[in-house]
Amino acid sequence: MTDENEVMTNTSADSRKGQGGDPGAEPPASSWLGQGEAAKHRRADALFRWLATGSGIAVVSAVSLIGVFLLVQAWPSLQANNANFLFSSEFDTRDAENLRFGIRDLLVVTVMSSAFALVIAMPLALGIALFLTQYAPPAVRRPFGYIIDTLAAVPSIVYGLWGIFVLGPFLVPVALWMNRNLGWIPIFATGNVSIKGGGTIFTAGIVLAVMILPIITSVTREVFRQTPVKHIEGALALGATRWEMIRTTVLPFGRSGYIAGSMLGLGRALGETVAVLVVLRIASSPATFSIFDGGYTFASLIASAAHEFVHPLPTGAYIAAGLVLFILTFVVNAIARTIANGKMQRL
Amino acid sequence: MAKRIDVKDVNIYYGKFRAVDDVTLHVPPKQVTAFIGPSGCGKSTMLRTLNRMHEVVPGARVEGQVLLDGENIYASSVDPVQVRRTVGMVFQSPNPFPTMSIRDNVVAGLKLAGTRNKKQLDEIAEQALRGANLWNEVKDRLSKPGGGLSGGQQQRLCIARAIAVQPDVLLMDEPCSALDPISTLAIEDLISELKKDYTIVIVTHNMQQAARVSDETGFFNVPGVGEPGRLVEFNDTEKIFSNPDEQATEDYISGRFG
Incomplete structure (x- = not known):
């Protein structure tokens, strides 16, 4: 003292x-x-x-x-607005005296394409992150990691072009097969655009999956990498195989980070504009909740009409759509935060 | 149960660096064998070769033989996972699985080995916790997370987890270095009890601890930086601490190390 x-x-x-x-x-x-x-x-x-x-x-x-x-x-x-904003499939702003717009289809297409992207990207990202942190030899780790990160640097317009000219046509047989054999399930039923055209939520979702893969992978990889060595060794010393070690230590440790990363990816998919605009075909009838629908997402609709934002009233209709997207991403973020804070730890 | 270990001409490497040079020693069953020596002398590395944990580090490898009751655990037909189920380990800092309850921590090894019967798991959990002198402290909160226990309790939980699978050998890598004196005493008492059933090898920085708990002691030393550690002397603990054969041991024990 x-x-x-x-x-x-x-x-x-x-x-x-x-x-x-x-x-x-x-x-x-x-x-x-x-x-x-x-x-x-x-x-x-x-x-x-x-x-x-x-x-x-x-x-x-x-x-x-x-x-x-x-x-x-x-x-x-x-x-x-002369139509029901929440439940109408119309989006007609040509006559400023008679605005008829609703977000039903936009919401359906946005949520379906993003959710489909997440369904594909989440397991893939998990696998890649596990491979990179647990299985890959050190010599492979870095270059492979770079390649994944590079996916994030590709401009979204390039993804859009690739989606509509390469991926879409390539996936047509797969889409037709799914529609033929699984068509009895509503989400695989024939939608409101031609499956052969390739401009469906199915194609857009896969493009989005590739686009959000890097962010989910890198967040997940980082949390997995931080799994405390003492826990890994504890599991191995108990006679755990590598997979058992991953299951008892790496996955529980990284779960909230993985989910938070996925939500970041979902946020990106919800707001993605150009790639979706290029891929999705315009639909002439309301959305049918099928992944073979076409149409617009919130973001792609707003972008498609950007050159017409002259009169305040029609413009306001698009801004209203933007407001809904804003709220949607807010909700997604809130969910991600809840999960990351561990309120759903016991899965 | 309680097998003997014979280490024959073992060299241990991290990549190209040889960490331990040509060790031969014999660990008797149902006794406590202590490895002592200064930092970097290879005693922990030596310990980790006894259950093939050494090779978990990338680039690490072992030459020579480690015989568990005559069976070489480094034979090409041997699965390291199987070795680790037979040779349990307790680490320097307590490492219960943070997402698991106390009970699930104890039976984690059994679940890995395929035991699913809930009643049987509960029984073994109680036995192991009693064996680790922890039962009375945690019996009312078995479903609470293991991370909520004190450091000493966590370490005993890890010992319970290790003995729940009924290994033949128990390795302890400085098990008390993160603990206060009272918890240390509890662990030392426990070690003395456990040696009735298990072969125990303990690495310790604390010479008094080695003197208190062990029957045999191996003194490791490292001649200089960048050189491999060597086993200087392996003898009865009493002899090591009263009248060692080697001058280097004498110097280390009496604090004239340098």
């Missing part, structure tokens, strides 16, 4: 008075704490606190302002 006091004493000049002769006595706080020093620390602390708080507030207000902007711009159009 005495030693500590002496060390502290040396750090501040004004503290030497009054206590040097009596090492056993408890020094008065003000003398050795150094009030001048403390005040300086407090100022730096306060400054940093305000900087941090300010950054936080800036982000929150930016998000809220976007929400407010969307709501304010969409409101007049929603008032002037």
Whole structure:
């Protein structure tokens, strides 16, 4: 205790008075704490606190302002809407005097294509992440990881072109086979566009799956890599095979990260615009909840009409659609956060 | 149960680096054998070759023979997974599986080995926890996570987990180095009890601990940085601590190490 006091004493000049002769006595706080020093620390602390708080507030207000902007711009159009906004399949804004728009089909196509993308990408990403962290020899790990990451760098328009000109035609036989043999299940039934054209949710979903694969993989890979060695060794020392070790340590440890990564990917798929716009064929009838439907997602519809945003009322209809997408991604994020926080740990 | 271990001409490598040089020693059954020595002398590495945990590190390999009751665990026909089921291990820092309950932690090894009968698992869990002197402290919260226990309790949980599969040998890699003196004492008492049933090999930095718990002691030393560790002397613990054959052992024991 005495030693500590002496060390502290040396750090501040004004503290030497009054206590040097009596090492056993408890020094008065003000003398050795150094009030001048403390005040300086407090100022730096306060400054940093305000900087941090300010950054936080800036982000929150930016998000809220976007929400407010969307709501304010969409409101007049929603008032002037002559169709049911939530349940109508129409989206007709040509006549500003008679707006008829609803988001039913947009919601269906957006959710179905993203969900389908997730169904494909999640197991694939899990497999790749496990391979890269647990099975691949070190020499393969890096180059393979780079290749996956490179997928994220490909522009989405390139994915769109690849989807409609290469992947779509290539998958037509598969799609036809599924439609023929599994058509009795509603989601594989014949949809509202030609399967042979390839411009279906089926194709778009696979394109989206490839696009969100890197983000899910890299998040998952990072959490898997951080599995504590002592747990891995604990499992191996108990006589676990490699797969059993993964099941008892790596997967439980990385589960919330994997799900959070998947939700990030889902967020990306929901908002993806150009690739989906290029791939999906325009549908002339309402969506049928089949993966062989065509049509528009929220984002692709808004992008397709961007050059017509002249009059505020028709424009507001698209902004209203954007508002719904905004809310949708918000909900997805909230779910991801809940899961990442471990509220669903016991799966 | 309780097999003997014979280590014959073993060299242990990390990639090209030879960590342990030409060790031959004999671990008797139902006794406690301690490995002591300064940091980096290869004692932990030596321990980890006894259940083939050494090779978990990329590039690590072992030359020579380790015989478990006469059977070479490094023979090409031997599955390391099987070796680890026979030779249990307790690590330096307690490592219960964080997502599992206390009970599930104890029976984790059995589940891996294929035991599914719930009643049987419950019985074995109780036996193992009693064996690890932990039963009375946790019997009312078996379904709570193992991570909620104190460090000493976690380490005893890990010992329970290791003995639940009824191994022939129990390896302990500095099992008390993360624990307070009272928990250490509890573990040491437990080791003395466990040696009735198991062959125990313990690595320790603490010479008093080696003197207290072990019957045989091996002193490892490393001549210099970058050189492999060597087994300097292997003898009865009493002899090592009273009248060792080697001067280096004497110096280390008496603190004149350098």
